[in-house]
Amino acid sequence: MKKILLFGLLVLSVLYSSAQSGKEFWLAPPDVTYSHLPPGGVPIYLNISTFGAAATVTIDQPADTSFTPIVLNLAANASHQEDLTVFVAKLETRPTDSVLNTGLRIISTETITAYYEVSNRNNNDIYALKGKNALGTEFSKYMTKI
Numbered sequence: 848m849k850k851i852l853l854f855g856l857l858v859l860s861v862l863y864s865s866a867q868s869g870k871e872f873w874l875a876p877p878d879v880t881y882s883h884l885p886p887g888g889v890p891i892y893l894n895i896s897t898f899g900a901a902a903t904v905t906i907d908q909p910a911d912t913s914f915t916p917i918v919l920n921l922a923a924n925a926s927h928q929e930d931l932t933v934f935v936a937k938l939e940t941r942p943t944d945s946v947l948n949t950g951l952r953i954i955s956t957e958t959i960t961a962y963y964e965v966s967n968r969n970n971n972d973i974y975a976l977k978g979k980n981a982l983g984t985e986f987s988k989y990m991t992k993i
Contacts, residue, residue: 874974893961904921
């Protein structure tokens with residue numbers, strides 16, 4: 848009985864969690880060292896999935912006016928992998944530990960999920976992008992005390 852109850856709670860928590868979904872996401876893609884199977888952190892992808900409604904998704908870099916926005920029209924319940932490898936020099940935040948204008952913004956007309964993928968054989972990783980729901984409610988309360 849406890850296992851059934853635990854399973855039911857797990858299923859409900861997955862159904863009602865929404866931190867990784869949203870209509871706007873920001874990312875400062877990390878610099879991946881060149882030594883990890885040169886030339887480093889390539890290929891890179893942005894993976895996007897829609898839910899029950901079709902969505903128009905715009906990928907841009909607001910601080911760089913030379914970056915031409917990428918506009919995707921995705922059907923309902925669809926997934927898309929956008930190859931961003933050609934933009935790696937403009938996207939990766941290097942040198943590390945610096946404040947730079949390399950932020951990538953993803954805006955959608957409908958709720959989506961998105962993750963950034965470094966698909967290098969020796970240093971692969973994915974970064975789940977968090978929507979507005981992931982900000983929580985306690986952060987701003989603590990920031991005002993600093």
